[in-house]
Amino acid sequence: MHMSSPLPENPLCLDDQVCFSLYSAANAMVRAYRPYLEQLQLTYPQYLVMMVLWERNGISVKLLGEQLHLDSGTLTPLLKRLELKGLVCRGRSQQDERMRELALTDAGQALREQAMSVPLQMFCRTGLTPAQLTELKQLCDQLWSQLAE
């Protein structure tokens, strides 16, 4: 959308659009993760899934999707790829056969050690100060909350 300072003469000017900056920054961020994550054989969305599972092993696809704001259309094929890599086991819940129980394999658990260094490397890569990153996170979270309604 436009930058509104306060009335833009041309609302359709690309350089004034916050959304384009957000979109480009997010694409660049995913690209920047690639060299670090390819050592783990993971894409960025797969890395996100692994982070959730490292914290909450055994959860369902639904809960995973709520954490990541992604649906089964995205997660089902992604989880199959993680299963093929031998990192995740896609079992069924005993209580409710509809639900998957996403369990880490030993290899999936072990990968956490290698992943530990990624956040600090990416932090350095951004070149932003901790205060700037905090500010950026707050604004993104606030924007997300508004758009989710």
Added chain:
Amino acid sequence: MHMSSPLPENPLCLDDQVCFSLYSAANAMVRAYRPYLEQLQLTYPQYLVMMVLWERNGISVKLLGEQLHLDSGTLTPLLKRLELKGLVCRGRSQQDERMRELALTDAGQALREQAMSVPLQMFCRTGLTPAQLTELKQLCDQLWSQLAE
């Protein structure tokens, strides 16, 4: 990457990661554009392309890609879809047969009028103040510059 305030006890905690907030906000933003853009029969990336062409009609794929930070692998099929919709003509440059000359059709030109209302609608949709949006844009631009190096 982690939030660093100043030493996170768990660097792999999803809720502390700026990058995940950025990623989620960008996805939500593209989703939020959908209801406004489907009246124009455009996706968000197609809308970005049209915005560039409304400003710089007749440019090449290379220049378009530099503006949008996208490559030919993304743009070629996208432009073919815009051509199918009858919005863009993918001609060849006279001086250099390698280059495409991306020219708006009359329908493509006319669509600009309908698109004029989109930025203000999206601005309202965000619920952020102009100052917050300016801050967000600056941080995204700075992050992008760092990651582009």
Added chain:
DNA sequence: CCACATCAAATTGCACACAATATACTGGTT
């Protein structure tokens, strides 16, 4: 206990992103 709404995943179809590669045109060099 059975029709029926509900729910969790999966599937389908489409449109990106992007790395890697291929194709085709251009401008010198010889």
Added chain:
DNA sequence: AACCAGTATATTGTGTGCAATTTGATGTGG
């Protein structure tokens, strides 16, 4: 003119995102 490095676009292949639909299990009212 033949060669060749460089350039602009296209193609291929993989992996998302997500709307829409389907499949199969669950629970619930009659």
